[in-house]
Amino acid sequence: MSNALKILVGTMTGTAQLVAQEVELTLDGEHLQVSSQPMDGLDSAVFAPGGLFLICTSTYGQGDVPDNARPLFLDLEARRPDLSGIRYGVIALGDKTYADTFCFGGKKFDALLASLGAKRIGEMMLHDASSGAMPEELAAPWSTAWIALAKAA
Numbered sequence: 685m686s687n688a689l690k691i692l693v694g695t696m697t698g699t700a701q702l703v704a705q706e707v708e709l710t711l712d713g714e715h716l717q718v719s720s721q722p723m724d725g726l727d728s729a730v731f732a733p734g735g736l737f738l739i740c741t742s743t744y745g746q747g748d749v750p751d752n753a754r755p756l757f758l759d760l761e762a763r764r765p766d767l768s769g770i771r772y773g774v775i776a777l778g779d780k781t782y783a784d785t786f787c788f789g790g791k792k793f794d795a796l797l798a799s800l801g802a803k804r805i806g807e808m809m810l811h812d813a814s815s816g817a818m819p820e821e822l823a824a825p826w827s828t829a830w831i832a833l834a835k836a837a
């Protein structure tokens with residue numbers, strides 16, 4: 685597998701950024717180079733062929749991606765690049781108080797990337813802010829299991 689992982693962060697109030705930092709601390713090492721980057725200003729070109737990506741995003745509005753993720757999301761929708769060489773995972777932050785749109789930010793990215801041919805590794809991590817569990821604490825073990833799946837694939 686590729687020895688680099690890029691985490692793309694969609695956030696409004698910084699929680700997804702904290703989660704991404706935790707994943708970076710957990711996974712970055714000798715055999716894997718991990719970087720994280722806010723989605724601000726990105727477009728489809730970020731998905732370089734052969735890459736491994738982690739989408740780490742919250743949900744706002746009525747099940748929308750955060751504002752800083754919108755340009756990337758809309759560019760992917762408009763250009764519809766062939767992402768069949770891409771593998772990805774999703775950490776979706778949400779709140780079950782919003783029952784009808786729970787974690788839709790991450791779920792929308794998943795559906796869009798899959799429709800462009802990208803291959804998701806493992807199940808999405810869905811975090812419920814109303815559960816009281818800290819998302820970064822869940823993300824560390826989740827990411828360890830996820831990267832093992834990516835290496836095995």
Ligand SMILES: Cc1cc2nc3c(=O)[nH]c(=O)nc-3n(C[C@H](O)[C@H](O)[C@H](O)COP(=O)(O)O)c2cc1C
Pocket residue numbers: 694695696697698699700701741742743744745746747748750777778779780782785786787788813
């Ligand atoms: C105004 C507002 C709207 C939200 N809408 C949703 C939603 O539709 N679905 C959902 O699952 N979570 C929703 N959330 C919860 C956030 O996604 C959740 O708190 C997340 O952890 C915030 O992460 P961030 O700090 O990275 O933006 C909403 C939160 C706020 C403040």
